Amino acid sequence: MSDEREITREDLFEAGTDDRMRSKKETKEEVIGEKTSEQIEREQKKRQQKAEKELKFALKKAQKEQSAMIASSEKKEKKEKKIGKARSKEDEMALESALGTKKGERKDTSNAVPMATSYNPKAVEFAWYDWWERERFFEARNASKKPKFVIVIPPPNVTGALHIGHALTNSIQDTVVRWRRMSGYEALWVPGTDHAGIATQTVVEKKLMREGKITRHDLGREKFLEKVFEWKGEYGGKIFNQLRRLGSSLDWTREAFTMDEKLSKAVKEAFVKMHEDGLIYRDNRLVNWSCQLKTAISDIEVDHIDIDGPTMLSVPGHLKKVEFGVITSFAYKIKDDPNGDELVVATTRIETMLGDVAVAVHPEDERYKKYHGKTLVHPFDQSREIPIICDEVLVDMSFGTGCVKITPAHDPNDFQTGKRHNLQFINCFTEDGIINDVGGDLFKGMKRFECRVAIEKKLEELGLYRGKDKNPMRLGLCSRSKDVIEPMLKPQWWVNCGDMAKDACDAVRDGRLEILPKEQEATWFRWLENIRDWCISRQLWWGHRIPAFYVNFDNEEEGENGLPGGTSEKVDRWVVGRDESEAQKEAEKKFPGKKFTLAQDEDVLDTWFSSGLFPFSVFGWPDETPDMKDFYPTSLLETGHDILFFWVARMVMMGMKLTGKVPFKKVFLHAMVRDAHGRKMSKSLGNVIDPINVIEGISLEELHETLANGNLEEKELKKATAGQKQDYPQGIPECGTDALRFALMSYTGQGRDVNLDVLRVAAYRNWCNKLWNAIKFAMANLGDDYQPVDNEYKELDTNDATCPIAARWIISCLNNALAVVDEAMESYNFNNATDAIYQFWQNDLCDVFIEIIKPTMNGDDDIAKKKTRDALWVTLDAGLKLLHPFMPFVTEELWQRLPRRADADAPCSIMIATYPTKNEAWSNDKVERSMRDAIEFVKSLRSMKSSYNVAPKAKPNAFAKCSDADVIAAIKENLTGIQTLASVGEITILDSNIDVPIGCGVTVVNDQLTVYIELKGHVDAEKETKTLESKLKSTIELNEKLEKTMSEATYAERVPENVRTQNNEKFALQKQEIAALQKTIEDFQTLLSL
DSSP states (O other): OOOOOOHHHHHHHHHHOOOOOOOOGGGOOOOOSSSSSHHHHHHHHHHHHHHHHHHHHHOOOHHHHHHHHHHHHHHHHHHHHHOOOOOHHHHHHHHHHHTTTTTSSSSOOSSTTTTSSSSOOHHHHHTHHHHOOOHHOOOOHHHHHHHHEEEOOOOOBBBOOOOOOHHHHHHHHHHHHHHHHHHHHHEEEEEBBBBBBHHHHHHHHHHHHHSSOOOOHOHHHHHHHHHHHHOOOOOOOHHHHHHHHOOOOOOOOGETTTSHHHHHHHHHHHHHHHHHHHHHEEEEEEEEEEETTTTTEEEEEEEEEOSSOOOOOOTEEEEEEEEESEEEEEEETTTEEEEEEEEEESOOOOOGGOOOOOEEOOOGGGGGGTTTTEEEEEETTTTOOEEEOOOTTTTOOTSSOOOOOOTTTSSHHHHHHHHHHHHOOOOOTTTTSSSSSGHHHHHHTTHHHHHHHHHHHHHHTTTTTEEEEEEOOEEEEHHHHHHHEEEEEEEHHHHOOOOHHHHHHHHHTTTEEEEEEETTTHHHHHHHHTTEEEEEEEOOOOSOOOOOEEEEEOOOOOSSSSTSSSTTOOGGGGEEOOSSHHHHHHHHHHHHTOOOEEESSOOOOOHHHHHHHHHHHHTTTOOOOOOHHHHHHHHEHHHGGGGGIIHHHHHHHHHHHHHHOOOOEEEEEEEEEOOOOOOOOOOGGOOOOHHHHHHHHHHHHHHHHHTTTTTHHHHHHHHHHHHHHOOOOOOOOOHHHHHHHHHHHHTTSOOOOOOOOOOHHHHHHHHHHHHHHHHHHHHHHHHHTTTOTTOOTTOOOOOTTOOOHHHHHHHHHHHHHHHHHHHHTTTHHHHHHHHHHHHHHIIIIIIIIIHHHHHHTSOOOHHHHHHHHHHHHHHHHHHHHHHHTTTHHHHHHHHSOOOOOOOOOOOOSGSSSSSOOOOOOGOOOOHHHHHHHHHHHHHHHHHHHHHHOTTTTOOOOOOEEOOOOHHHHHHHHHHHHHHHTOOOOEEEOOOOTTTOSSSSSEEEEEEEEEEEETTTTTHHHHHHHHHHHHHHHHHHHHHHHHHHTTTSHHHHHHHHHHHHHHHHHHHHHHHHHHHHHHHHHHHHHHHHHO
C-alpha cells in the first residue's frame, strides 16, 4: 500500500539508534569519584540498558503508529474499491506481470515492466522459489571440492501444520544455510517429516470415529495402516508447502520420511545391533502408562504440575473432577489379634490398596517390633495375607505413622521393595484404567478415580477410614493426552543408556561437540549423568513394528507359553531379527531341537528411536552410500532447547554408538516463541499463530473461524476468541515472508523466550518499502548508461581526493556492518547481525547517505557523480547480499533490478552470489569521525528546533563554531545535504572570535563543536528564557557537585586515572555549556528589550 507510513529520518534522529549518532552530553549524571571501576562499569551497563529500553519504546510507538496506518490504509483501499478507484498503472502492471510468471520461470525484472510504486509482498514473493528450485540451486553435489556445511531439518510432525515456533526454527536454519552457500560452501539442508506415532494414530482414529463410527480394531492392523498412509498422502504435503512459502532452501531431492523404506531399514538395523550389544533388553518393569492413549510413554513425555493442597482437577475420561493434593489414612487390622490392634498407613492413591501385598516398618522402630513376622487382613480380599516386613531403606520412622503400604505393581519405590523382599506383584488396572478382577464384586469395572471415592466410602463403613490431610505433591500428566500417569507393571523393550550417556558427556567435555548457548551444557550434563533406562515399546499400530519375535513351543498346554506383553509373558522367549527368517535362525540356535512358531511383537518403537537415527539414516546408513561418505557427520543441529533431551541427546548417543562419530559438530538451541505478553502459545488462549496468516494477513473474523473449526471445548473457545480480539483487534496485517523471517531472527538474542509481537513484524514489512524506495532512487539516479564496478568491487577506489566524503563514509560504514555480521554469524548471534544490517540500511544508507548525496547527484561535477554512483551501487549490491540470507525474496527481486556487468561468470541469482566480507582498505576512521560530528550537527539543529518549538516548516538560519578542520570540511562539503536533513536555512561557520547573532539557541555538541540556531521571529522569547534559566540552574548544580568531588583530598588516590580523565572532560564541557547558556539568556533578554 503506497500510503503506508515509513520509519523516517525524523524517527532516526529523535530515537538516536546508533552510537555514532549520540551526543557525548546525552547523560546528566557525572562520574562520581568515590565509585570503583566495577561500579562505573555497572552504571555504564545500566545506561546502555536504559538506552536500549528507550529504543524499544520508540520502536513500539512507531510500530503502533504503523499498525494504525495499515488499518487506515486498508479501510481506504476498501473505500476506493467501492467507488471504483483503481491502483496506479505501474502497480497494476507490476502485479499482473509477477503473477503471470509461469511455474519455474524467472520473473521479468527488466525495464519492460515498470517497477511498482511501493513494495507488495504478494508480487515480490511470487515465482522466485519455483525458479530457484528448477535451477537446482538448493541441491548439494557429491564429491564437491568445496568445504561442506550440512544440516538436517528437525522433522516436523506429519500430522499437522507448521506453527510460529517452526517458522523460527526454519528461519534460523535457512539463514545459516544461505549464508554458508554464498560463502563458498557446498551447503546441504535435508528435509523430512516424522511419522509421530501417537499423534498421527490419534488423529486418524478420531477421523474414523467421526466419519464412520468405527475403530482401528474394526478395521484390523493392515487396513488401519492403509488408512494412515492415505491420510498422510492427503494432508502430509501441507508442511512442505509451508516450508516453501517460508523460503526454506531445502534439497528436495533428498526428502525423507521416517517410515520410508530407507529409514525403516536403518531402524531395524539399529535395533538388532543394539540388542546384539546388550544395550536393548526385555524386562518386566514399571512404565509411565497413559490410560487415555493405552500406551507406555517415556519419562520426558511426562509433564509435572505442582499441587499445594486439596485441588479438584478435570481428568480425561472422567465426568466429575478428581481431588488431588491430599493424603488418605486407613487401618489394616492385625490378623487374629485378640486386642484388635491395627497398623495405620497413608496414601495419595488409595485405589492402589487393592494391589497391596505388604506393609513395611523400620526394624528399629520400637512401636512395631512386637508385630514383626505377623500378617494383616485385607478388608476386601480375606484370602490375601499381607505380611508385615522390615525395611530400613524405604521406611522413615519419623514420617507419618512409620508404616508404609507396599504396592509393587504401581509405585516405583514399592517396586524396588518388592524386588528386595520377593513379594507378589498384583496389578489392579486394565490398560484403559478400569479396575480388573482384583477389585472383586465391589469395585471391578469402575474407573480408577471413581474407585478412589468408592473405597474411601467402604472403608468408612467398615470403621477403617482414618481421615484425610493436605499433602503438597507433584502430579505427572501425559504431555499429549493430559491424562494422569499411572505407573503400571509391563514387559517392555528397554535401552540401557548408561555408557552411551557417558560418551555423550565426554564428547562435550573434550570439544568434539559444542553446545550453544554454552549455559545449556550444565543441563546436558545434569540430565545425562542422571539418565535412566529408556522404555522404547509403544502399544500402537502406527510406527516401526519392533523386529522381535516371541517363541511359542508346539504341544505346550494352554497358558504355558505365556502371553506376550502380559503378566504371564516369559521374557526369555524373545528372539530378534531383521526379518522373520533371521529370527527363525536365532530361535533355532537358542532352542535347538524344539518345534515352535514365531509371533512378531505387536508393539512399535518409540517415535524418538527413529528420530534419533535421523542425522545418518537420511544418508542411507547402514549402507556405505556416497552421501554417508560426503555429508556425514553433519555440521550443525539447530532446534529449540525444549527437545534437548527428547531428540538431541538421543541422536548423539545413538550416532556415536552406531557410527562411531558424533553426528554433528555443533548444537544451537534457540529460544521458545511466546506471545507479546510472554505467555506460552496455547490454542485455548487463542494466541497460536499460523505463519501463513502473518505472511498473507487475516481478518479477526477469519481468525475466529480457525478456532471454531478446531476441537476446543465451548469454555476454551470463548476464552480463545476473547484473546484474539484483544491481541488482534484489526486482525493480522499482510506482512510477507521476509518481514516475518527478519523479525524472528532479530528476536534471537532475548534469551530463552521470544515474545513475538506481530506489530513488530508489520514494522519490518514497512521497512521493506524503505529498501524498495532505495532501489527506486538508485534506478533513477544511476541512469540507463551506468556501468558499475566489477562484481567483486576491486575497481572501487574511495581513497583518492576526488571521492566525496559522503561516498568514502558510506563505504566505511558498509565495511563496519560487514565485520559485525561476519562475527555475529560465526557465533550464532543473529540479533547482532540483524541489528547491524538494519542500522546500516536504515540509518546510514537510507536516512543519511541517500539524502545527503542528492545535491551531488543534481550538480555538475561529473567526477563526484561517478564516484558517488559507484559508492551507491556497491552499498546497494553488497547490502542486498548482506541481507539476503534473512530476507531472500525481496533481496532477489531488488538485486535483479540493479544494473550489473554481463560477465560470463556473473551469478544469475543473488542466492549463489558471493557473500560480501570486510575489506580493510574500505575502513576510514578519520572520515567516520568527521561525518559523525556533521551528523551530530544535524541532530543538534533538529533537537533545538524541537525543544524551542520552532514550526516544522520553518527554516531558521544556523551557525557553528568549530575548532576541528576536518569537521569543518565535512560540514562545508555536505552543506546542502545538511540543510536538507536538518531543515534549516543558511549555515554559517564562525571563527571563535566572532560573536553569534543575538537571539540564538545553543547546544554544545562536544569540546570542539558548538551549534546555534536563529530563534528571532520563530519562538516566544519570554517562554524560552525561562526554559534556558531552568536548564542553566540544573547544569550549574551538576557542575558544582562534580567540582566538590574532584577537590576532595583523597580524590587522586581513590579514583582510577581513566575516571579522573572522564571527570575532567565532563567538567570542562559543563563549564562551556554554562557559558553558552548564559550568553544565550543574555541574547534573549536583549531580544525582549528590543
